Amino acid sequence: MKQRIVLDVSKLPLHGFGAASVTWWGTLGFMLIEGTGFALVIAVYLYLMSLAPSWPLNAPPPDLLAGSVMTVALLASVVPNVLVSRWAQQQDLRKVRIGMVVMSVLGIVPLIIRVFEFPALKVKWDSNAYGSVIWTMLGLHTTHILTDLIDTVVLAVLMFSRHGDNRRRYGDVQDNAMYWNFVVAAWLPIYGCIYWLARI
Template identity: 25%
Template sequence: MSSAAPGTRPHYFVPQPSRHPAMAAFGLFFIIFGAANWINGADWGRFSLLFGFLWLFWVLFSWFSDSIRESETGSYGRKVDLSFRWSMSWFIFSEVMFFGAFFTALWWMRSHSVPALGGVENALLWPDFKAVWPSVSAGATASPAGTIEPFETMTPFWLPTINTALLLSSGVTLTIAHHALREGKRGTTVMWMWLTVLLGFTFVCVQAYEYHHAYTEMNLKLSSGAYGSTFFMLTGFHGFHVIVGMLMLLFITIRLMKGHFTADRHFGFEGAAWYWHFVDVVWLFLYTLVYWL
């Protein structure tokens, strides 16, 4: 612990040695080990995967409980709050780079890879190949041998547009909740936060229905050439981030109901809000580049 005088908040907080990082790594090992064996035909791998997830969730619950207790007992001072803000900023920056890599891959395939396959160098090998994007049939994809089954491409109407409205609305309700918290209106904050969580949950449900429709009625799958792989990688990873953000907002809402946070000290709320607005912005890029162009 820090050497602050009794009754005062420490300038820096030095936590006691923790078992949580090692235990989290233990759970991650079983997640990766189980997933690797399951996708390679070993049915027992799913049990390892399930055990790893359950173990990791228990560790995270214990870890976060300790952090919340430290915060609520006044162990965190201004320097700690500043370090949290920098940490969240760098984390979101890393997420920007993560999605930037996938958006760059999409741009490279559309602007370089597919046109190159349709160039004069490959005309003798694949004379009937059509370098078009998005590809919708065998022979018009980056698989001229016809190994990709015909499929339909996804349009912005209507499920993606509905999801766009849901996410944008959730950003508005979250901002209203933030202003209510800064004004000390806890009941109003909780109400708007529950609405934000509901909008996020609805987004995930609509996307799940969209995936079911794509697989069963459009024959659009992860294996549907470059179009299918980029579509599901981008929308799938974004959907995962929506789930993570929704859980963050859910736990923040529960903490608000327990009396945590004040009008002046609520970075836990702000950090989750930053992340949610980041998810909103990524979806706007995704909605434009994947569904419209």
């Protein structure tokens, strides 16, 4: 059997950015699945709220301070996150290294705030259905913050290694930045449910 070259693709890059990257599609798939999980827990919250004679059940509304500080911290982290993504697109190693260190620190801040947020709920997870659903909301979101923090720290270390300055790693940094934006966006409806719907 004779082989015939139809198209020479040897000069194409091995890795792409955005939709040209397989990992971008994988990250998008994770976000869709995890976003569905957040939507389901919010639907459970709204369902329980519609059945309850009063809401919250046998508990005062949560304190606003910790949740509001969390919201401000997460929204503020979007600015350096977008910059890191742009620097990765430009393949600027020095700026990406700085940005990844900054984002690693900014990933720790919400976990510290979250330590104060759970007691501010003023209800235990096993007190009733209300307590269970809001602890589940915060628990799910905390898991996502922690997951992205681990990914960010690993990528930051890689960017300071000999593996850092290559197209694939820059694509990974962009995917990580996209996921962090998802973590921030997912928090906003959860914040509204836990802290403001309880006050209606």
